[in-house]
Amino acid sequence: MPIEVFFAIEVAINGLMAGVMYALVALGFVLIFKASGIFNFAQGVMALFAALTLVGLQTGQIPFAHLINAIFGTRMHHFGWDLPTIVAIIGTMAVMVLLAFLVERLVLKHLVNQEPIILFMATIGLAYLLEGLGDVMWGAEVKQLDVGLPQGASVWIGDTTYALFGYDFFIDKLALWAAGIAAVLVIGLTLFSQYTRQGRALRAVADDHQAALSVGISLRAIWVLTWSIAGFVALVAGIMWGASSGVQFSLSLIALKALPVLILGGFTSIPGAIVGGLIIGVGEKLFDFFFQPIVGGATENWFAYMLALVFLLFRPQGLFGEKIIERV
Amino acid sequence: MSISDARALQVQQMESADADIFTTPDGRRIGGPILEMRNITLRFGGVVAIKDISFDIREGEIRAIIGPNGAGKSSMLNVISGFYHPQEGEVWYRGMRRARMRPYEVAREGIARTFQNIALFEGMSVLDNIMTGRLNHMKASILAQAVWWGPAAREEAEHREKVEKVIDFLEIQHIRKTPVARLPYGLKKRVELARALAAEPKILLLDEPMAGMNVEEKEDMSRFILDVNDEFGTTTVLIEHDMGVVMDLSDRVVVMDYGKKIGDGPPEEVRNNQAVIDAYLGVSHDDA
Numbered sequence: 001m002p003i004e005v006f007f008a009i010e011v012a013i014n015g016l017m018a019g020v021m022y023a024l025v026a027l028g029f030v031l032i033f034k035a036s037g038i039f040n041f042a043q044g045v046m047a048l049f050a051a052l053t054l055v056g057l058q059t060g061q062i063p064f065a066h067l068i069n070a071i072f073g074t075r076m077h078h079f080g081w082d083l084p085t086i087v088a089i090i091g092t093m094a095v096m097v098l099l100a101f102l103v104e105r106l107v108l109k110h111l112v113n114q115e116p117i118i119l120f121m122a123t124i125g126l127a128y129l130l131e132g133l134g135d136v137m138w139g140a141e142v143k144q145l146d147v148g149l150p151q152g153a154s155v156w157i158g159d160t161t162y163a164l165f166g167y168d169f170f171i172d173k174l175a176l177w178a179a180g181i182a183a184v185l186v187i188g189l190t191l192f193s194q195y196t197r198q199g200r201a202l203r204a205v206a207d208d209h210q211a212a213l214s215v216g217i218s219l220r221a222i223w224v225l226t227w228s229i230a231g232f233v234a235l236v237a238g239i240m241w242g243a244s245s246g247v248q249f250s251l252s253l254i255a256l257k258a259l260p261v262l263i264l265g266g267f268t269s270i271p272g273a274i275v276g277g278l279i280i281g282v283g284e285k286l287f288d289f290f291f292q293p294i295v296g297g298a299t300e301n302w303f304a305y306m307l308a309l310v311f312l313l314f315r316p317q318g319l320f321g322e323k324i325i326e327r328v
Numbered sequence: 329m330s331i332s333d334a335r336a337l338q339v340q341q342m343e344s345a346d347a348d349i350f351t352t353p354d355g356r357r358i359g360g361p362i363l364e365m366r367n368i369t370l371r372f373g374g375v376v377a378i379k380d381i382s383f384d385i386r387e388g389e390i391r392a393i394i395g396p397n398g399a400g401k402s403s404m405l406n407v408i409s410g411f412y413h414p415q416e417g418e419v420w421y422r423g424m425r426r427a428r429m430r431p432y433e434v435a436r437e438g439i440a441r442t443f444q445n446i447a448l449f450e451g452m453s454v455l456d457n458i459m460t461g462r463l464n465h466m467k468a469s470i471l472a473q474a475v476w477w478g479p480a481a482r483e484e485a486e487h488r489e490k491v492e493k494v495i496d497f498l499e500i501q502h503i504r505k506t507p508v509a510r511l512p513y514g515l516k517k518r519v520e521l522a523r524a525l526a527a528e529p530k531i532l533l534l535d536e537p538m539a540g541m542n543v544e545e546k547e548d549m550s551r552f553i554l555d556v557n558d559e560f561g562t563t564t565v566l567i568e569h570d571m572g573v574v575m576d577l578s579d580r581v582v583v584m585d586y587g588k589k590i591g592d593g594p595p596e597e598v599r600n601n602q603a604v605i606d607a608y609l610g611v612s613h614d615d616a
Binding site for chain 2: 200201
């Protein structure tokens with residue numbers, strides 16, 4: 001087989017891995033959209049905030065250090081300890097749950113029965129607030145996140161494929177881990193929503209608020225739960241993205257890449273988020289591979305949005321979304 | 329008052345309470361008041377939806393609330409189920425004054441309801457919809473439920489059994505797995521009743537359970553309401569437009585008009601009440 005074919009296959013596989021990363025972010029959007037009909041613009045920033053908090057806890061950074069130093073004239077930055085990764089992750093999760101609680105208490109509670117656009121605007125505000133908070137708490141410099149996941153090309157895969165096909169496939173180990181973690185996450189979320197009481201309640205709230213109230217479901221408890229889960233998914237996404245490209249403020253922009261993924265997969269479908277992410281990932285890598293020499297420039301920047309535009313024209317509800325039927 | 333006097337008074341009260349409990353000619357046991365509405369007034373801005381209304385609901389009875397459009401019937405049901413909060417008045421439930429409650433808290437206290445415009449989970453199957461009625465009875469831990477472990481699986485099976493009983497009772501076996509969105513209107517109403525029943529409520533609130541139904545569907549629904557009351561002794565509060573249906577079904581009737589109570593009593597008594605007749609047929613102003 002010519003070497004170009006192998007190269008194309010390699011590109012496609014790496015595209016799949018990149019797609020998993022997109023899907024991780026999109027998943028958080030879907031969860032909140034399903035449960036409360038809110039498009040949570042802050043999802044990307046939540047991933048950033050989670051990653052920042054994780055690094056901060058791990059390296060024993062003092063939160064608000066700059067602020068404290070500026071006010072009191074002190075010069076402290078670190079507690080002087082390093083937390084084990086698992087403790088830092090649990091601590092970060094606690095912070096995300098607290099965040100979910102505060103969002104419900106301070107924002108959602110006061111906007112019950114408002115138009116979706118108003119809730120959307122509120123999440124934009126939340127995005128900027130969180131970004132600023134992350135900055136003040138942990139500082140603006142790019143940080144290294146190391147949670148002990150293996151990095152770099154998998155030598156084993158390279159060797160094996162070389163022995164089999166005479167071509168050395170380059171597959172990032174971190175990407176393989178991301179794929180595995182995403183699979184576990186999706187299976188876990190599916191089990192949770194199908195078989196647990198809280199999952200049922202969550203689906204009920206997503207479907208009809210009034211009916212959910214009438215069978216004894218507390219909307220507020222479910223919202224805290226949903227935002228906590230979205231916070232957990234953001235944490236996972238933050239870890240994966242942070243580990244691959246460092247924790248920096250451009251991380252919040254990955255939320256924009258999740259948008260075409262959602263349009264493709266449908267805003268209300270968890271499998272849709274995964275499949276949409278994979279299609280975008282593979283699509284943009286292959287498109288770049290074949291057409292970049294012709295059109296020139298980085299097609300990866302715009303391919304996903306173009307694909308989303310085509311979908312909006314022909315299948316606005318996405319691949320797995322619920323078809324919108326308006327009764328007259 | 330001496331102790332013996334107080335004791336005598338207590339016995340007397342108990343006897344009078346006992347006298348309240350009786351059995352209807354068709355063999356249903358009617359108990360004392362389970363829910364009391366005391367001087368309820370509900371306003372929306374300047375509009376008075378309910379004006380100083382008091383009535384009680386006795387354990388095991390079918391109590392109807394009737395009245396012309398806009399009389400405040402649905403508002404009254406919404407007060408009972410916690411969707412609205414009255415500006416004045418008290419709700420007494422099982423002998424205690426009820427604090428201001430949210431709808432989900434009322435549901436957890438054993439008051440289930442259906443809605444005039446049907447509020448079902450359209451995206452779920454009939455079975456899943458009815459299962460949500462059991463949510464407040466589920467206890468297994470979240471982890472055990474997720475992995476379908478021992479007690480959780482057993483608990484799920486028990487709830488499923490209860491739900492299947494309700495499904496059999498309301499004769500909707502054939503649509504068990506159908507998504508609710510695909511059902512015709514009459515069946516949706518029946519599924520909504522099934523979901524309310526699955527919660528094993530102490531009081532069942534039905535907001536126009538027969539609105540928009542044809543004669544045959546109405547007869548079916550009437551039969552179900554009577555059977556539920558007969559079989560499980562469920563206290564039922566029912567809003568209905570169709571006078572004939574109300575007269576056949578209910579033990580006692582409250583009549584509302586423009587937010588006020590204009591009649592209260594057994595169907596035959598209410599039917600002959602002049603104020604009720606005026607409200608329904610309109611008053612001739614010549615004789616005023």
